[in-house]
Amino acid sequence: MKRRVFLGATAAMPLVFAGGAWTSRARSVRWLDLLDERQRRQVLVGRPDFDVAASLRQALESLPDDATLDARDLTGVVDLASDPFPQAQRRAFALRTGEATFRFDFNQGSIALPSYATWQGERTRIEPARPIERVLTDAAPAGGLVTTAIAPGLCSGRAGSDTIELSHPVEAQSLMPGMRVAIFGLRETPSLATSLASSIGPQTREFAFAGNVDATIGASQVYLRIGEEVVLGTVAQGRLRVSTDGRGALGTQPSAHRAGAEIVPQLSFLASITGVTGTAVTLDRRLPRTIVRAPFRAGSVGSRLMGRFEIDGAYRGGEAGAFSCLASTLSQDFMVEGEIALSRASHGGFMGFGCSDAKIALASVTAIGRPQEQFGGSIWLYGSASGNQVSAGSLSDGNGGIFIDDKSYGVSRYALEGPCDDNTVSIGQVVRHRIAGQISGSSGNAVTIGLAQVSDTAFIVDKGATQSSRVVGAERNRVDIAQLAGADRIFGDALNETELRGPFRIEQ
Secondary structure, three states, rough: OOOOOOOOOOOOOOOOEEEEEEEOOOEEEHHHOOOHHHHHHHHHOOOOOOHHHHHHHHHHHHOOOOOEEEOOOOOOEEEEOOOOOOOOOOOEEEEEEOOOEEEEEEEHOOOOEOEEEEEEEEEEEEEEEEOOOOOOOOOOOOOOOEEOOOOEEEEEEEEOOOOEEEEEEEHHHOOOOOOEEEEEEEEEEEHOOOEEOOOOOOOOOOEEOOOOOOOOOOOOEEEEOOOOOEEEEEEOOOEEOOOOOOOOOOHHOOOOOOOOEEEEEEEEEEEEEEEOOOEEEOOOOOOOOOOOEEEEEOOEOEEEEEEEEEEEOOOOOOOOOOOOOEEEOOOOOOEEEEEEEEEEEEEEEEEOOOOOOOEEEEEEEEEEEEEHHHHHHEEEEEEEOOOOEEEEEEEEEEEEEEEEEEEOOOOOOOOOOOOOOOOEEEEEEEEEEEEEEEEOOOOOOOEEEEEEEEOOOEEEEOHHHHHHHOOOOOOOOOEEEEOOOOOOEEEEOOOHHEEEOOOOOOOO
């Protein structure tokens, strides 16, 4: 549903130039006042020839805590040379923009919201500067035009400890309590288990799996546990090609293994940060295994996108990278509120990957995915996304309306695959879609749709059997569709474990 957000007024305050940067104790700072006379004239006539993104980033870095940078003087079409938000920060700030169109080459990456950063828009539009082939972002596979920020690093720790030690002090600059963190290669996943096709030695660099792994670990980089050894490699065509230093990964020892030995893909270990002291990071869970220089990623906490925005991916069909309008990976407490319109992306409208406790309110999501290829979702929660609340007034002209997915056909680079439990999705209408949605291998979710107008199956609920080697639970889900039109079939599988509600009026 549409909700208006009052963004407050700004107050002009004196600025002081100190130590080579503008500083102020004001709660609101006008960006125009930080520019020189030549730059100010260019902005006011709508033709800045300087690096606007770098100027905004420098100004945001100089703000005091909880202050707002008012950049509503930017109007017309503004080309951004880079992401305007600083990424290494540990404090709250807000950026306020007005009736401007921001163009960015998203082939170079995303615009990423750091922790406790708020972007307040007043008729702000975001679009690509050129056609998107792929979004180069460390938050893949949930690459979006606008995303929540990701903090990368390497860490070590002992089995049974709740503390990890970072490999470099710079990695701690963006970490703070409340962040959700994924440490690669630590979580057992029996539902994806397979076995060795033939014996291998400690120096073997390539080997085959027994059985078909295309739908479970196919076409991905993955950590595998074989006995006590962890191996890192890339799966393709039923074989694993070992990465550099991939034998004996994460501090284990390279070993010989017999044909038929069980192979268990290792997903990311998920925890929340409770404290950061120097390079020591305390978690709310204990490590299941000793690790050495394990990669980790930490998501943002408390990011905000509020006001009136249009995010348009400009996708019109044909070849394109898999990208979303708005994506959030590993975030905690991400909030989107106001009149937010998402349109024309090849992969997703809002993509929530491993995020938790988000509150996402969208006005509309339009023309998402590739219906002819049965690809893409207007609202997509997957990879251990839990406790999120998503609403939208309308989803139109797309492939799938709402996907709540334990995984998406092949272990992802982030290896966050797992049930997406206890999410709530409420949509006014889903019109001109192939299907209204699907819940796969996840439990405790509630979906409410006012009107669903689809050309195929209305809604599917399954146990993720096509994506796992063992059945995954799908229980306590509820789907409520008040009015249904055009569906060939009303519901898919696992009906005995799904509460079906709502008066279904079929209109052919």
